[in-house]
Amino acid sequence: MSTVNDHATSHPVPYSTGDSKITETTIAEMRELAARYPVGRSALLPMLHLVQSVEGRVTPEGIEACADVLGLTGAEVSAVATFYTMYKRRPVGEYHVGVCTNTLCAVMGGDLIFERLKRHLDVGNDETTEDGKITLEHIECNAACDYAPVMTVNWEFFDDMTPESATQLVDDLREGTEVKSPRGATICSWREAERVLAGFPDGRADEGPTGGKASLAGLRLARERNWTAPNGNGGAPAPLDPVPGPRPEDQPGRESQAVHTDDSRKED
Numbered sequence: 001m002s003t004v005n006d007h008a009t010s011h012p013v014p015y016s017t018g019d020s021k022i023t024e025t026t027i028a029e030m031r032e033l034a035a036r037y038p039v040g041r042s043a044l045l046p047m048l049h050l051v052q053s054v055e056g057r058v059t060p061e062g063i064e065a066c067a068d069v070l071g072l073t074g075a076e077v078s079a080v081a082t083f084y085t086m087y088k089r090r091p092v093g094e095y096h097v098g099v100c101t102n103t104l105c106a107v108m109g110g111d112l113i114f115e116r117l118k119r120h121l122d123v124g125n126d127e128t129t130e131d132g133k134i135t136l137e138h139i140e141c142n143a144a145c146d147y148a149p150v151m152t153v154n155w156e157f158f159d160d161m162t163p164e165s166a167t168q169l170v171d172d173l174r175e176g177t178e179v180k181s182p183r184g185a186t187i188c189s190w191r192e193a194e195r196v197l198a199g200f201p202d203g204r205a206d207e208g209p210t211g212g213k214a215s216l217a218g219l220r221l222a223r224e225r226n227w228t229a230p231n232g233n234g235g236a237p238a239p240l241d242p243v244p245g246p247r248p249e250d251q252p253g254r255e256s257q258a259v260h261t262d263d264s265r266k267e268d
């Protein structure tokens with residue numbers, strides 16, 4: 001099967017390392033993704049995840065392939081790929097390990113965990129261990145603050161972490177021990193996870209619990225105490241607050257264009 005690299009012989013791709021794994025199958029899958037959207041270019045984000053699943057990063061060939069399929073320029077695809085932090089321009093290890101160092105996680109121990117892992121793995125931020133197993137990255141708030149400090153492996157959550165449980169986690173990953181997310185699936189490789197993010201499910205989306213204790217605590221309390229959400233004005237949307245400043249009808253020449261937002265306004 002020919003690869004994008006084969007085409008590169010006659011049309012060299014700038015910055016190519018010459019070892020692209022993108023094949024006709026990849027291109028066909030890109031077309032399949034583009035066909036899922038009313039406007040093909042909407043598929044660019046999943047297509048870039050697909051590139052990462054095949055290449056282990058976003059390569060120049062991957063950018064060119066996305067651009068060809070979507071009728072974009074390489075610069076346009078590049079602009080997207082360099083904007084979002086989930087797209088990697090350098091090779092990612094077998095597992096991507098994130099440590100949340102945003103405010104709440106940081107004060108709950110995230111900073112400590114990140115420092116411990118850097119020393120333990122002998123890498124800096126966004127670097128990969130020598131054995132190619134772990135890429136370590138400090139990440140921003142993952143909306144899991146109720147489990148702070150949190151870590152992720154290939155974007156699956158690991159809750160209430162400590163420096164000790166964090167080092168145990170990366171040791172298990174490096175040794176090939178089966179690791180399960182407490183609120184998600186059994187951990188696969190980063191490339192496999194990227195293929196799922198591209199929109200090719202692996203059938204394991206429902207593995208593991210969908211919600212954790214802390215997230216569901218409010219719901220449990222409400223049920224125990226028979227609380228219900230206030231229904232306001234009977235379920236209808238609340239009237240909009242009046243816009244501050246002069247009312248349209250008070251402005252000279254606007255009488256005929258008066259806009260009323262609620263009944264009390266009509267009676268003014």
Ligand code: FES
Pocket residue numbers: 100101102103104105106140141142143144145148149150
């Ligand atoms: S601060 Fe870490 S998940 Fe929100």
